[in-house]
Amino acid sequence: VALLFSSKGDDPALWEGLLRRHVADLDFRVWPDNVGDAADIEFALVWRPKLGALREFPNLKAIFSLGAGVDHIFRDPDLPPGVPIVRLIDAALTRGMSEYVLHWALHFHRNFHRYARQQREGIWKQLPLTPISETSVGVMGLGELGGDAAAALAGLGFRVAGWSRGPKKLEGVECFHGHHALEPFLGLSQILVCLLPLTPETEGILHAGTLARLPRGGYLINPARGALVAEEDLLAALDSGHIAGAVLDVFRAEPLAPGHPFWSRPGVTVTPHVASITDPRSAAREIAANMERIEKGEPPVGVADPETGY
Amino acid sequence: VALLFSSKGDDPALWEGLLRRHVADLDFRVWPDNVGDAADIEFALVWRPKLGALREFPNLKAIFSLGAGVDHIFRDPDLPPGVPIVRLIDAALTRGMSEYVLHWALHFHRNFHRYARQQREGIWKQLPLTPISETSVGVMGLGELGGDAAAALAGLGFRVAGWSRGPKKLEGVECFHGHHALEPFLGLSQILVCLLPLTPETEGILHAGTLARLPRGGYLINPARGALVAEEDLLAALDSGHIAGAVLDVFRAEPLAPGHPFWSRPGVTVTPHVASITDPRSAAREIAANMERIEKGEPPVGVADPETGY
Numbered sequence: 001v002a003l004l005f006s007s008k009g010d011d012p013a014l015w016e017g018l019l020r021r022h023v024a025d026l027d028f029r030v031w032p033d034n035v036g037d038a039a040d041i042e043f044a045l046v047w048r049p050k051l052g053a054l055r056e057f058p059n060l061k062a063i064f065s066l067g068a069g070v071d072h073i074f075r076d077p078d079l080p081p082g083v084p085i086v087r088l089i090d091a092a093l094t095r096g097m098s099e100y101v102l103h104w105a106l107h108f109h110r111n112f113h114r115y116a117r118q119q120r121e122g123i124w125k126q127l128p129l130t131p132i133s134e135t136s137v138g139v140m141g142l143g144e145l146g147g148d149a150a151a152a153l154a155g156l157g158f159r160v161a162g163w164s165r166g167p168k169k170l171e172g173v174e175c176f177h178g179h180h181a182l183e184p185f186l187g188l189s190q191i192l193v194c195l196l197p198l199t200p201e202t203e204g205i206l207h208a209g210t211l212a213r214l215p216r217g218g219y220l221i222n223p224a225r226g227a228l229v230a231e232e233d234l235l236a237a238l239d240s241g242h243i244a245g246a247v248l249d250v251f252r253a254e255p256l257a258p259g260h261p262f263w264s265r266p267g268v269t270v271t272p273h274v275a276s277i278t279d280p281r282s283a284a285r286e287i288a289a290n291m292e293r294i295e296k297g298e299p300p301v302g303v304a305d306p307e308t309g310y
Numbered sequence: 311v312a313l314l315f316s317s318k319g320d321d322p323a324l325w326e327g328l329l330r331r332h333v334a335d336l337d338f339r340v341w342p343d344n345v346g347d348a349a350d351i352e353f354a355l356v357w358r359p360k361l362g363a364l365r366e367f368p369n370l371k372a373i374f375s376l377g378a379g380v381d382h383i384f385r386d387p388d389l390p391p392g393v394p395i396v397r398l399i400d401a402a403l404t405r406g407m408s409e410y411v412l413h414w415a416l417h418f419h420r421n422f423h424r425y426a427r428q429q430r431e432g433i434w435k436q437l438p439l440t441p442i443s444e445t446s447v448g449v450m451g452l453g454e455l456g457g458d459a460a461a462a463l464a465g466l467g468f469r470v471a472g473w474s475r476g477p478k479k480l481e482g483v484e485c486f487h488g489h490h491a492l493e494p495f496l497g498l499s500q501i502l503v504c505l506l507p508l509t510p511e512t513e514g515i516l517h518a519g520t521l522a523r524l525p526r527g528g529y530l531i532n533p534a535r536g537a538l539v540a541e542e543d544l545l546a547a548l549d550s551g552h553i554a555g556a557v558l559d560v561f562r563a564e565p566l567a568p569g570h571p572f573w574s575r576p577g578v579t580v581t582p583h584v585a586s587i588t589d590p591r592s593a594a595r596e597i598a599a600n601m602e603r604i605e606k607g608e609p610p611v612g613v614a615d616p617e618t619g620y
Contacts, residue, residue, distance in 0.1 A: 099420060103420060107413060127584070129587050156409070272425070
């Protein structure tokens with residue numbers, strides 16, 4: 001079975017070795033130098049594939065993403081019609097994201113950003129501590145990643161609200177959905193965690209108007225996609241003090257440009273797109289299992305909806 | 311029932327109001343100005359009481375600590391004989407400590423200290439991520455606080471080892487005990503969390519010899535008591551790089567003196583004794599419940615052993 005691998009940042013030899021453990025008759029091809037006969041290719045495993053490249057394979061049965069998001073595939077207006085686009089759903093990936101979210105929510109809840117400033121100034125001063133049950137965290141997006149993060153936050157004792165496009169039910173999470181519920185949801189989010197997929201509907205969803213709905217002195221954690229945030233509006237909200245701190249793992253342009261204000265703006269933490277990193281070992285197992293499902297005529301797990309873009 | 315309150319840092323009026331909610335006939339006295347007849351006093355609620363002060367009360371039935379530790383009481387060589395010393399056991403206090411430990415363990419596990427340095431230098435670089443199940447955390451002390459922290463760490467997926475004086479069993483935690491097991495335990499502790507009580511036996515337990523047993527490049531989290539650590543030895547281990555980072559909430563002298571090397575040493579995080587803060591609301595409930603137990607002739611919860619000092 002021929003699979004085409006296409007990613008600038010990932011090592012094809014590593015992926016070939018790992019996939020071969022699970023797929024005995026794997027015919028591993030690498031875009032663009034080792035594609036061979038385009039008609040052979042049944043599967044594509046990609047990160048940010050070249051626009052228009054994928055429709056050149058007439059026998060493609062599925063396009064697998066190397067990460068949880070599929071916006072890097074749907075940005076291509078020339079995708080082969082009818083070929084399923086499949087998100088990577090992997091427990092290790094999900095758990096890694098929840099670790100990131102838990103860490104930064106605890107960080108703000110326990111005032112560690114303020115204690116760091118005090119340390120730099122040599123100040124010994126105990127700050128008031130809000131009980132964790134009175135610190136409310138809002139999670140935007142309640143899919144694979146957001147749902148797990150919301151549950152983990154609630155498990156630690158945070159007051160958790162969640163917002164999603166359609167209705168969801170999650171134990172211990174006050175769930176909101178739809179456009180009209182966005183404002184009350186944001187009003188509850190002292191710490192806002194953005195785990196939305198990037199789609200035409202969500203692009204720039206965190207702008208001056210929505211950020212203004214957060215409680216004054218709130219925090220933003222964005223490990224999803226940079227384009228969900230209007231950067232200038234976030235900088236203005238930080239300047240005014242309406243937002244007291246932001247942890248950003250993703251940016252409109254990556255790597256974040258040298259000299260970009262986020263690097264040095266007080267209250268902003270920059271991490272280099274590491275909130276959740278695909279572990280090729282577990283991911284290869286999940287992708288191989290999806291290949292097997294498709295070969296058997298079963299639907300793969302994690303098919304994205306071209307209508308919603310996720 | 312007459313209770314004597316003695317603490318420099320806590321507000322007597324706040325505690326009186328909260329205790330009165332649970333103890334109808336409370337006769338609240340405050341040391342040293344409002345003690346009244348010493349023979350009336352049946353209970354003492356204290357933090358770091360004046361040496362020799364407590365034995366002046368002939369009818370004392372119990373001495374309650376305002377915190378989890380009782381070393382600040384046992385340091386008095388003139389305690390009234392036979393009067394139980396009672397630790398504060400409070401779920402909110404325990405949970406607060408586990409939040410602190412989880413945050414800093416995740417911090418080191420996810421390289422957030424390194425990413426902070428990269429941000430200051432404008433460097434965008436993804437660092438290798440060890441799966442959480444391969445990051446081992448060692449918890450010294452498996453009592454009320456250590457036991458809860460170890461379970462919480464294991465719950466997140468860390469590999470957890472625990473060490474205590476006597477044998478313990480904790481699900482998901484590799485338990486070591488006794489002097490001879492200290493060395494193998496330390497060898498497993500990439501991140502060492504110290505939650506021991508301070509006793510004559512544990513004072514200075516983290517010195518050059520024991521710190522050298524940690525894996526090179528390890529981390530120390532100490533939210534227990536400052537005197538458990540030989541400060542000069544820790545500074546030397548940080549200088550040599552044997553210890554890559556330390557988070558210290560407690561110190562031999564508090565507040566930490568201006569100009570103390572911990573304030574500015576790279577790799578050292580100082581927090582001002584806030585890892586776990588007694589919440590007077592829940593603590594007053596626990597203390598009142600212990601007073602009631604004693605009045606009924608039942609043993610209170612959390613009696614410390616004068617032999618071991620905790």
